[in-house]
Amino acid sequence: MDIKGPNKGGVLGDIREYMGDPWAFVNDCHEKYGHRVKLRMLHQRAYLLSHADDIMAILQEKPDSFVKGRTFKKLKLLLGEGLITSEGEMWKKQNRLMRPVFGLKHMYNLVPSIQQIITDHCQWKDQSTVNIHSEMNELTLKIIARTLFAMDLSKEAPTFLKDVEFMMHFLIKRVRTLASPPMWMPLPSHREFFAARARFDGLIESLLQQRRQKDAIASNDLLQILMDAKDEDGQSMSDQQIRDEIITILMAGHETITNSMAWAMIELAKHPEYQERLAQESQTFWLDGKLQEASFNKVNLHLAVMDEGMRLWPPVWAFMRQAGKNVNVNGLELKKGDIVFLMPFFAQRSKDFWQDPLSFRPERFLAGEREKVKAGAYFPFGLGPRMCIGKIFAQVEAKLILSNLCSQYKWALPSPEKQTVEAGITLRATNNIHLRVTQR
Numbered sequence: 001m002d003i004k005g006p007n008k009g010g011v012l013g014d015i016r017e018y019m020g021d022p023w024a025f026v027n028d029c030h031e032k033y034g035h036r037v038k039l040r041m042l043h044q045r046a047y048l049l050s051h052a053d054d055i056m057a058i059l060q061e062k063p064d065s066f067v068k069g070r071t072f073k074k075l076k077l078l079l080g081e082g083l084i085t086s087e088g089e090m091w092k093k094q095n096r097l098m099r100p101v102f103g104l105k106h107m108y109n110l111v112p113s114i115q116q117i118i119t120d121h122c123q124w125k126d127q128s129t130v131n132i133h134s135e136m137n138e139l140t141l142k143i144i145a146r147t148l149f150a151m152d153l154s155k156e157a158p159t160f161l162k163d164v165e166f167m168m169h170f171l172i173k174r175v176r177t178l179a180s181p182p183m184w185m186p187l188p189s190h191r192e193f194f195a196a197r198a199r200f201d202g203l204i205e206s207l208l209q210q211r212r213q214k215d216a217i218a219s220n221d222l223l224q225i226l227m228d229a230k231d232e233d234g235q236s237m238s239d240q241q242i243r244d245e246i247i248t249i250l251m252a253g254h255e256t257i258t259n260s261m262a263w264a265m266i267e268l269a270k271h272p273e274y275q276e277r278l279a280q281e282s283q284t285f286w287l288d289g290k291l292q293e294a295s296f297n298k299v300n301l302h303l304a305v306m307d308e309g310m311r312l313w314p315p316v317w318a319f320m321r322q323a324g325k326n327v328n329v330n331g332l333e334l335k336k337g338d339i340v341f342l343m344p345f346f347a348q349r350s351k352d353f354w355q356d357p358l359s360f361r362p363e364r365f366l367a368g369e370r371e372k373v374k375a376g377a378y379f380p381f382g383l384g385p386r387m388c389i390g391k392i393f394a395q396v397e398a399k400l401i402l403s404n405l406c407s408q409y410k411w412a413l414p415s416p417e418k419q420t421v422e423a424g425i426t427l428r429a430t431n432n433i434h435l436r437v438t439q440r
């Protein structure tokens with residue numbers, strides 16, 4: 001099967017353009033060559049894929065033919081053998097232990113404290129201007145810190161947040177760089193990375209020690225659930241494993257939800273009619289201070305707004321797999337070692353799979369419509385066995401945030417501009433983030 005691509009000659013192939021500005025490069029490739037694009041990076045064959053059938057084949061139908069691969073190996077420097085980076089038997093074991101931790105039952109137990117954090121945080125003056133990205137960043141960090149550690153990180157938060165962000169950007173740069181210097185070289189950035197990692201590890205270690213003291217009060221948080229989790233053989237996680245899972249959850253569960261909420265609010269500010277409907281719907285969520293699970297949990301407009309925001313602006317805009325063996329994907333012959341980049345951003349905006357794909361229309365995710373979405377055309381949380389473990393967590397959190405923001409305030413974007421983005425590991429809005437709030 002003949003698949004087209006930029007087909008740059010020379011030793012480097014397409015790597016220079018890709019490394020220079022990956023976002024511009026992939027957009028250009030998709031526009032010119034469509035859902036399947038062939039690339040070469042030095043000796044490495046790679047494909048950009050965004051056809052729903054190819055996504056289904058790789059993530060859902062033949063996941064055992066693929067591994068996470070090269071990029072994820074580099075992430076192990078920070079994430080260790082946590083769920084995102086581990087493979088094979090190690091992943092299977094951890095997955096069995098971790099999936100129940102993120103079930104609806106545990107999430108509902110956490111709702112009162114999440115709701116409290118949101119109410120405390122979301123206090124803005126009438127007619128003030130709010131940087132929605134930084135507000136969501138702070139809010140979702142408080143939520144994840146509270147749900148993971150049952151503690152208010154306000155004392156540690158500034159250093160903690162700076163450390164986590166620094167380590168993440170350091171790693172993204174290493175992932176993107178073809179030949180990064182080995183970590184044993186005493187470069188200032190390496191020293192800074194190790195210092196941040198040591199501070200982080202120290203914090204986790206002291207938390208674990210506190211919990212194990214005889215008189216420690218049992219906590220209602222994910223750390224406790226991770227410490228108590230046991231597999232079928234009655235084995236629990238080692239401290240190292242708990243540490244790896246905690247940093248993994250922090251990395252996976254903070255920036256993604258921050259961006260998802262910031263994007264949803266930008267779209268809502270552009271489409272105020274949905275804010276009114278959300279405000280009305282959120283009245284059905286609470287009765288005498290108690291969450292009404294039936295109306296909160298069903299497919300409702302809150303969920304549809306989150307889903308539609310992520311369709312247009314998937315927080316994880318691309319992710320990677322490497323063929324673990326020779327494999328045929330709908331006629332595309334992949335050789336062991338070939339890399340595939342799976343591209344939600346293009347699949348989810350394609351007129352091949354969506355009507356009026358560039359319009360914000362949450363109705364497409366309401367009951368009766370969402371069942372019609374083509375399999376593989378929508379995958380902001382991934383698909384198949386490695387699908388996001390925090391999906392329910394993210395949905396519960398998103399519904400609570402959207403309902404609070406829209407029932408207390410009206411949001412406006414006084415002068416919308418053509419959207420610009422920063423595409424790191426997550427897709428982030430770089431303009432249209434200053435929203436005007438009016439108290440209801």
Ligand code: HEM
Nearest residue numbers: 083084252253256257260316380381382386388389390394
């Ligand atoms: C809107 C929010 C979120 C989005 C868009 C998102 C997206 C994703 C995606 C696309 C993957 C699959 C990556 C791949 O297959 O290579 C993933 C995996 C994962 N996510 Fe999320 N995520 C979100 C929230 C969360 C939250 C809140 C947590 C934890 C509290 C979390 C924890 C994880 C973990 C641990 C994995 C790895 C699962 C595995 O490989 O078994 N995510 N996420």
